[in-house]
Amino acid sequence: MAIRVRRIAGGVLTLVALVLLVGLGTWQMQRLAWKEGLIAEIEARRNQAPASVAEIDALARSGGDVDYRAMTASGTFLHDKERRFLATHDGDAGFNIYTPLQLADGRILLVNRGFVPEAKKDPSTRAAGEVPGPQQVTGLARAKLPEKPSWIVPENDVAKNIFYWKDLDAMATSTGLDPAGVLPFFLDAGPAPVPGGLPVGGVTIIDLPNNHLQYALTWYGLALALCGVVLFSFFRKKN
DSSP: OHHHHHHHHHHHHHHHHHHHHHHHHHHHHHHHHHHHHHHHHHHHHHHSOOBOHHHHHHHHHTTOOOTTOEEEEEEEEOGGGOEEEEEEETTEEEEEEEEEEEOTTSOEEEEEEEEEEGGGOSGGGGGGGSOOSEEEEEEEEEEOOSSOSOTTSOOOBGGGTBBSSOOHHHHHHTTTOOGGGEEEEEEEEOSOOOGGGOSBOOOOOOOOOOOHHHHHHHHHHHHHHHHHHHHHHHHHHHO
16 A cells, blocks of 8 residues: 555656646747747847937837837037946956937937947047037937846946946936936947047947757756656566
């Protein structure tokens, strides 16, 4: 009787484990389909005709996803109000330069003009890149972050003008700008040439790891191995 109970319990546990492994593999396949769809959508957004500021603004305010959508904007840079976001580029440490772009209607769009190395943090060392007058900038819209991405990320050092995460409101208010007049998204400038070569544009990082197929095969493989162990045990007992 005890042997029979153990066998039944073992069979139930084996069945539960098999269902769990197959379920995890199926879930990863569903994640794979979602991730491939997301990658395709972002690629389509990047390659579409650039949208206007008004179009991106309307989408953002309606709750739509503006991330990585091609867009263009025209205005005048307020170089004395640039904010610096700690970053790396091609292995070098430095900053991405976020500069307010004042539009014709007076509103402000924060533009990530690109990367400068640590040694060029001071704007006086890259004066040629402080382009005056009306400018047109084409690149990718980036959504406003609702909060700090993770507790691991340090708090922004507003006093030293060093930002560890892209807090749009803090970037705006720390320069004396009225947040009410600042558009609720960023623009990452594309790789257009800049006098003096700095900042280096086109630094948007699109990193969407897609290992779901590998994970699915792992779970399905473990399920198959479990079936093999059960069959081997069954036939060994028969013999």
